[in-house]
Amino acid sequence: MVFAKTPKKDYYACIFSSIRTSEYNEEYNKMADEMDELAKSQDGYLGIESTRNDHSRFGITVSYWESLNSIKNWKDNSNHKIAQKFGITNWYEHYEIRICQVKYSYSKETQK
Template identity: 55%
Template sequence: MSKMAQTPQPPYYAVIFTSERTEGDRGYGTMADKMVELASAQPGFLGVESSSRDEDGLGITVSYWESLDAIKNWKEHSLHRVAQDTGKSTWYSRYRLRVCKVERDSFFEM
């Protein structure tokens, strides 16, 4: 089974979350799993791809959404807000969030 998200034909949207973590887990792993589970149940969610953190602690997660409204609704979800606030106060030394419109994609599989 592929770890790549199965997305529809464009256009759709990608939210790219790049982060550097602070030391220690402090509940991060449990919350990250919960956020993927919760996001997956949201209207307009299309999929998610996440990399392992590199040796410098950089991690990248890309979630895919049908619309900007779906992204906005996810951003405002009450439990997601708790995760955002805890991320700022506890889990991340810094992060960057980018929202992009996907206008073209291609796929290769051997």
């Protein structure tokens, strides 16, 4: 796991929490990799952190953005919309998306 490099304040986090269907799907893994690469090319993208528990199928992906407009543009990206439709119909039992403004952040290193 690599932590995203983000500013210390005044940016946004898009938190995507999900429960995958029980079926293993190679198409999902391929699409997830493609979406990671596509997100990196979007204006306002700052980074991403993601984890999934294979046993419970629960996962969280947090992507970081410069602005709410950057998040909206990502949501509306035509290739991302295709992935969203597959997610709704094939890959997720349930998901929730939360958008948050980061007012302040710190890490172990910055606490010294």
